[in-house]
Amino acid sequence: MAYEYGSSAKGLDFPNPFRVENVFRFIAAAVLIGGGLIAIFQGRSGLYAHIGGWALAPILVGVAMLAAGIQHAAVGLSRLRFFFGRGKPAGLAGELADAQLGELAGAVALKSTIRGGAISVAEPTGALNGLLYSLVRPLIWAPQRIQWVAQRLFRTGLTLAVVLLGLLVSLLGVLGEKDMVWLGLFFFIYAAALLLKPLESGDQASTHLGSAGLIVLVLVAILAPVLVHSISSALPNLGGVDLSGQALLLLVCALASVLVFFVAVLRQMVAPPQTTMACELATISMNAPPNQILVELDREMQRNWIEQIPNRRYARYVPQTPGDNGTFHGELLEETQPMPRDDMRTVSFSHALAEPRYRWLTVLSALGVLYTVIGSIALLLFTHQVTMGEIVPALWKYVCFAGGMFSLALFCLRAGHVLWARFDFVSRMTWVEIDGTFQRSHTAVGAQFTDRVRTEKDIVSVNDMTLRVWVAEVDSVTFGSESERRIVGLRGLTDRASALRQQLENFASDQSSVDMPTSRRDVEKIAALGAMNQLAGRPVAPEALLKAMGGAASTASTSSLGPKPAGFCPACGTAVSSAARFCASCGQSLTGG
Missing domain, CATH: 3.30.530 (Alpha-D-Glucose-1,6-Bisphosphate; Chain A, domain 4)
Known part of the structure; x- marks a missing residue:
């Protein structure tokens, strides 16, 4: 998309709205790149120590962290400068070209809004939306994108709460250690998927929790221990890698992040808008x-x-x-x-913390960086123990914990960007x-x-x-x-x-229905024709006729600038101009010759 610049359009020059978000992006990138380099150096040390194929694990972890850090940096760099040219933002309907007639898509709805003096809002449907809009009544006036995000967060939060409750209930019915390990792994993977799935399809995606989904979750919470126990004998032994505690922590942190995001969304709403016309x-x-x-x-x-x-x-x-x-x-x-x-022209840390619309967005982005730091530390602990030769199955707890933290970080940073991009x-x-x-x-x-x-x-x-x-x-x-x-x-x-x-x-x-001469040239020509009419029927030399026409034209020209009467014709008494050589009425010479 081309950027159209106009030197006179100074009002479109305003600071980058992603300025605060970019700072958090660059901090996360620095943490990941630094951690990736440390992990690679640890892997190199493992190669020197001849620990075998395990020496590749820190190197692979370091490469993955480097890639993630570079990706964060690339996103921040792509938003380092923000251009909003003359052709932006998008129109409220299809825009016509200069010589184009008619109307394009959206014009009928726009005219209906203007004629009625009212903004059309989509009526929320579904049981969960009914509950959401009854709890947050002003949400109906929010922009459509904000409503979509709020609906998605409400469903995601309820789903996480039900899953957390199911995990707690399931742990009460666990019969053995092996059952606990597999049950914890199941809930951990499910919680991570709940955080990432809504982001796969953009900000309009949602984690659906209808009646059938709620019933399934309740059945899983009650019957999961029995099902796991019945098939645990056929499942491999995970070496005591119990993830039930991590799944519990992940669900609690996820609920906290969703709550912060939901508060940030609610702060985007305003009082019922004016709709006068x-x-x-x-x-x-x-x-x-x-x-x-x-x-x-x-x-x-x-x-x-x-x-x-x-x-x-x-x-x-x-x-x-x-x-x-x-x-x-x-x-x-x-x-x-x-x-x-006007309040979009200043976007800084002090402004973000003082403005309610941006305050909770700043907290959400800070949480994303915090989860990134925690996940990086967990991976570095894993690579350190591998380098030291302490290779035990429990090491995979660090990797799983880091994966959960990075899922939370990705959720916070990507979800916050939806609201940072508001104009x-x-x-x-x-x-x-x-x-x-x-x-x-x-x-x-x-x-x-x-x-x-x-x-x-x-x-x-x-x-x-x-x-x-x-x-x-x-x-x-x-x-x-x-x-x-x-x-x-x-x-x-x-x-x-x-x-x-x-x-x-x-x-x-003021529109006239009568044609009249308006230019000076027209007046001069009419005066010349009048002089010719006065001489019509008399024997006049061509030179005298030209002089009469010239004098009449000169009289008309000067009179159009302002009348300059000099006297009267000695023959007929008509008022004449000082520049005239013949009387326009009778043709009498005024030069005395």
């Missing part, structure tokens, strides 16, 4: 084609461009007036360039509609036989045209420069709508 209605009559209203409206829209950036055009219909009479319809729907809200914008929406009927006619001004000057014109007469003007300030939100933008608030601008309606009414009333 300013609408002006007028009845107009004019003697001009109705598309002249849209021409004047286009000029007014351009005069109000933000930062010299063209408006987003969502609908445009030019009135058509074929035939002698009929009906017409025209409309224009435009939005000014969305500008970032709030303010713009102005203008929608003008005109409807009415037209009648073609022919007008003539001046008597046909007695007046020397006559004018005729074919006109389009519009009577009782309906003019509707909607103007509102729009609050919108998007999550990322390329993601969909949604309306979260409308504030009607009554003064602006009234002023625009009055301007269009005045423009319509």
